Amino acid sequence: MSKEFFYAKTHEWVQFLDDTKARIGISDYAQSELGDLVFISLPEVDDEVNVGEEFADVESVKAVSNVYSPVTGTVTAVNEDLLDQPELVNSDPMEAWFIEVENISDKAELLSELEYKKLIAE
Numbered sequence: 001m002s003k004e005f006f007y008a009k010t011h012e013w014v015q016f017l018d019d020t021k022a023r024i025g026i027s028d029y030a031q032s033e034l035g036d037l038v039f040i041s042l043p044e045v046d047d048e049v050n051v052g053e054e055f056a057d058v059e060s061v062k063a064v065s066n067v068y069s070p071v072t073g074t075v076t077a078v079n080e081d082l083l084d085q086p087e088l089v090n091s092d093p094m095e096a097w098f099i100e101v102e103n104i105s106d107k108a109e110l111l112s113e114l115e116y117k118k119l120i121a122e
Contacts, residue, residue: 006070007109007113009109023100024099034063036060042083048074051108075099
């Protein structure tokens with residue numbers, strides 16, 4: 001499994017497990033901007049996700065924010081630990097994946113880690 005992460009401009013990360021399967025979560029920057037997460041709503045297994053469309057939302061003490069899919073495909077797994085422990089995203093956002101997607105047919109313009117760091121520095 002590749003340890004390389006790619007980023008969407010909307011602050012989600014993608015880690016490709018192979019050519020047609022990926023994990024998706026939110027970046028460290030996103031979780032720090034949101035503050036302490038208190039609730040996460042996730043899709044169901046077998047749901048379709050599409051590039052640029054909302055697939056989840058996260059609720060923090062500050063606000064509710066949408067999470068957008070950086071890929072188009074089918075949800076094959078959801079991280080149910082997050083339903084009971086949304087704070088896992090705050091403590092380790094790069095391990096606290098939201099969904100696994102396979103049969104990926106499209107992906108957003110993704111940024112490398114270096115490009116993403118430049119984006120959030122602006």
